[in-house]
Amino acid sequence: MVLAIYLLNLNEQPGELVTHIYATPRATQAGKPMLQQLALITDQAYGSGDQYVPNSWGAQKERIVRTANGDLFMTYISAGEGLTDREWHLMHKAPRSADWQEIRTGNAGVEPINIVLGKNDSIHLFAWPGTQGKLQHIYSSDNGKTFISEWLPGNWQTGQEQGYSSVGVNDNGDMAFIQTGEDKPGVFNWTYYNSQANLWTFHTNKLDLRYTYAFLFPGYNGDLSIVATRDVQRHILGLPQASQGNPWIFNEIKYFHFDDVTAKNPLPSQLVIKTVQPKDTSDTSDRDVLYVTDSYVDTANRLHILYLNEYDGPHQAILENGKLVKDVAMHGVNFGQKMRIIQDTQGHFYIIAMGEQGNTINIYPGAANDTDGTRLGPEIKLDISRFPGCTDYDFCHSPTFTIPRAGNELSDTIDGVYGNFNKEVYFRINLRGGTNTAPPTTKITSPHIALLPYIDDKQHLR
Secondary structure, three states: OHHHHHHHOOOOOOOOEEOOOOEOOOOOOOOOOEEEEEEEEEOOOOOOOOOOOOOOOOOOOOOEEEOOOOOEEEEEEEOOOOOOOEEEEEEEEOOOOOOOEEEEEEEEEOOOOEEEEOHHHOEEEEEOHHHOOOEEEEEEOOOOOOOEEEEEOOOOOOOOOOOOOEEEEOOOOOEEEEEEOOOOOEEEEEEEEEOOOOEEEEEEEEEOOOEEEEEEEEOOOOOEEEEEEEOEEHHHHOOOOOOOOOOEEEOEEEEEEEOOOOOOOOOOEEEEEEEOOOOOOOOOOOOEOEEEEEEEEOOOOOEEEEEEEOOOEEEEEEEEOOEEEEEEEOOOOOOHHHEEEEEOOOOOEEEEEEOOOOOEEEEEEEOOOOOOOOOEOOOEEEEOOOOOOOOOOOOOOOOEEOOHHHOOOEEOEEEEEEEEOOEEEEEEEEOOOOOOOOOOOOEEOOOOOOOOOOEOOOOOEO
């Protein structure tokens, strides 16, 4: 019955929870996205001039979650006491409330902190107080009323290294947290949480070079997938080094996969997704050649990688069973530097991006014949000019919303935030065009590949 509801796009009853299995989305009619709420959360976020690291830094940061009963929790950082002691703030919005309330603060370290939902709607924050190489895990099991703090063991980077941290979770509550290190050799310091054993396990992997801005996807067979961008100084690649200013270059995207995180010394397989050499190697200001803006595992267990090619515009690469099956230019997307991807409860894809001028959120629904987010329909512009975003990718983060990677179920309604220097702005969008502003009730869980089969495009059971 569950399978029939999904494949035939029948309407669920309000409040019914749909347990989804891996199924390739059918071509369906796109929704008509509507902006339902827009509000300023704070104007005290850290984003002043070109002082690093600001609140909006890091496309890989998870900033907002929504519990099953509709409570919203989001994080931002303010200036704090200095570069290695920024202050994080946890904000809460109750269902049907118009107000955001600060419920907890702490020392973030250098960079913005991550927030995800774990098992039974538990709330999890990760921070580096004082940037001293100590990873703090702060969590709540009672909807944010109380919190417990612990230090996660591991051989973490020291010496005021900010870490380029990321976190990912699956809907079993298993979590992976990563910290990257120096340019050469590169390193992944990571810890994995097994929700059944209630145990964190630390690992270190040496890499040839540094890969950062990582997106993490714990699987359902003890596996872990990572998408990251190569981020090294130019001279390491044999390119002329800048005499002053930013010495780094981003020009390769790689996929890493661990088959078994329970192994004593798990090692990742590696697959290069894209490498692009700078057109003019003597131009030391040519840095962001390739830049990953989002990664997403869809309801067919395919991994989507959105990236901006400086010379060829926005792209979407798709991996299936660890193999690159598509790399498609997304020329219809107006501003590829700030694009995300998501599905609704019918499996329909949407690309969501900040408008180039910051006055709109632009949504690109999949066309009527689309089944993987690469064939897009007409652009839909949602007016956010009352609280505009902006184009700087460090000081104005892209729309970041409730997604499975952060522990949220797929829903027709997404809650999100975007940044504009010292401002954090909240938005709610109904992807299918409803008018009800109450917390969403029609949901679809992330897939359980270990437990259930999937259906291919021809609806053959595998």
